[in-house]
Amino acid sequence: EVELVQSGAEVKEPGESLKISCKGSGYSFTNYWIGWVRQMPGKGLEWMGIIYPGDSDTRYSPSFQGQVTFSADKSTSTAYLQWSSLKASDTAMYYCARRYCTKASCYKEAFDIWGQGTMVTVSS
Amino acid sequence: DIQMTQSPSSLSASVGDRVTITCRTSQSVSVYLTWYQQKPGKAPKLLIYSASTLQSGVPSRFSGSGSGTDFTLTITSLQPEDSATYYCQERYSTFGGGTKVEIK
Numbered sequence: 001e002v003e004l005v006q007s008g009a010e011v012k013e014p015g016e017s018l019k020i021s022c023k024g025s026g027y028s029f030t031n032y033w034i035g036w037v038r039q040m041p042g043k044g045l046e047w048m049g050i051i052y053p054g055d056s057d058t059r060y061s062p063s064f065q066g067q068v069t070f071s072a073d074k075s076t077s078t079a080y081l082q083w084s085s086l087k088a089s090d091t092a093m094y095y096c097a098r099r100y101c102t103k104a105s106c107y108k109e110a111f112d113i114w115g116q117g118t119m120v121t122v123s124s
Numbered sequence: 125d126i127q128m129t130q131s132p133s134s135l136s137a138s139v140g141d142r143v144t145i146t147c148r149t150s151q152s153v154s155v156y157l158t159w160y161q162q163k164p165g166k167a168p169k170l171l172i173y174s175a176s177t178l179q180s181g182v183p184s185r186f187s188g189s190g191s192g193t194d195f196t197l198t199i200t201s202l203q204p205e206d207s208a209t210y211y212c213q214e215r216y217s218t219f220g221g222g223t224k225v226e227i228k
Contacts, residue, residue, distance in 0.1 A: 035216060037168075045160075045168065045211050045219040061217065062125065095167055099216050109215055110158040110173035117167055 002026035004034075004096055004115035011121045012086050019082040020118045022096030029077035030054040033099035035111055036070065036081050040092040050099060051079060057103075086122045093117045126150050130212055130220030138228045143199040145223045147212035150193070156215040157195045159188055162222075163208045171210075172197065202227065 007021040022034060036048040049060040053072035060070075071080045079096055095118075097111035127150035137143050147157065155175040160168040170179045172188035175195055185200045199206055207227050212220040 033216070037219075044209075044222040045162075045213075047213070047217045047219055050216060097168075101216070108170075108173045108177075108179075109156050110170055110179075110213070111160075111168075111216070112170050112173075112179070114167040114169070 002098075002113055004098060004113055006094075006096060006115040006118045009119040009121070011123070013124050014086060014088055014122055016086050016122075017082070017084050018086055018120065019080050020094060020120065022079045022081075022115050024077045024079070024098070027098075030074050031102050033101055034070075034072070034079040035097045035099050036068075037095040037097060037111075038064075038092045039095065039117075045095075048081075048094075052103060053077075053079060054103070086120075088122050088124075090120060091122050093119050126153065126214050126218055128212060128214060128218050128220040130223055132223060133221060134224040134226070136226045136228050137202050139202055139204060141202045143202050143206075143225060145197040145210055145212075145225075147190075147195045147197070147220050148193055149195075149214055152192045153214045155191050157188075157190065158213045159186075159197045160211045160213065161206075161208045162211065168211065199225075 030053045033050045035050040038046045048064045051058045051070040069082045096115040098113040100108040100112045129148045157175045159172040162168040176188045187198045209222045209224045
């Protein structure tokens with residue numbers, strides 16, 4: 001079964017660092033892009049960016065450039081989203097999703113598989 | 125950046141009704157427009173990609189159309205389980221603001 005499994009909920013204080021994970025299985029993880037999506041409480045979906053695990057090529061939304069960092073570990077088929085200094089406004093659900101495209105071609109230009117989400121709460 | 129305008133932001137309809145949601149992009153995205161369904165507390169689910177291709181397993185009452193800058197998601201006979209928020213997305217990036225569909 002193709003799936004993305006995300007790490008569990010986090011509660012942090014402002015200024016702390018955090019790294020959440022998204023582990024892929026059932027497919028060739030390194031060959032397909034992984035996207036990150038934020039959903040603040042009661043709000044819509046916001047595209048944060050994408051990373052290609054095969055070579056860590058990364059594209060950030062201008063809204064999130066410099067605020068977060070994407071990375072990937074090919075050996076464990078895991079993508080990461082990290083913050084160096086959290087703010088209360090980072091409180092949100094974060095989803096990873098597979099973009100069903102390689103670097104050469106697209107089978108579906110869409111996020112076809114989604115993780116279950118990781119809730120991040122930042123509060124003093 | 126491409127701007128996405130989704131309308132309406134919410135609607136209420138009866139079981140069996142035909143429902144139409146529109147998504148307009150600020151510049152042409154060809155057919156690279158995707159529709160997702162999200163139910164409360166759940167991750168989004170892919171419904172339609174490439175503007176009109178139904179994802180495997182999605183009921184045929186869902187359909188998509190359009191190209192360029194104007195796109196439509198249609199539910200031909202609304203069912204109780206279709207109560208959800210629907211989002212459009214251009215290519216692999218920007219999402220529309222969402223349309224909340226409620227059952228009367």
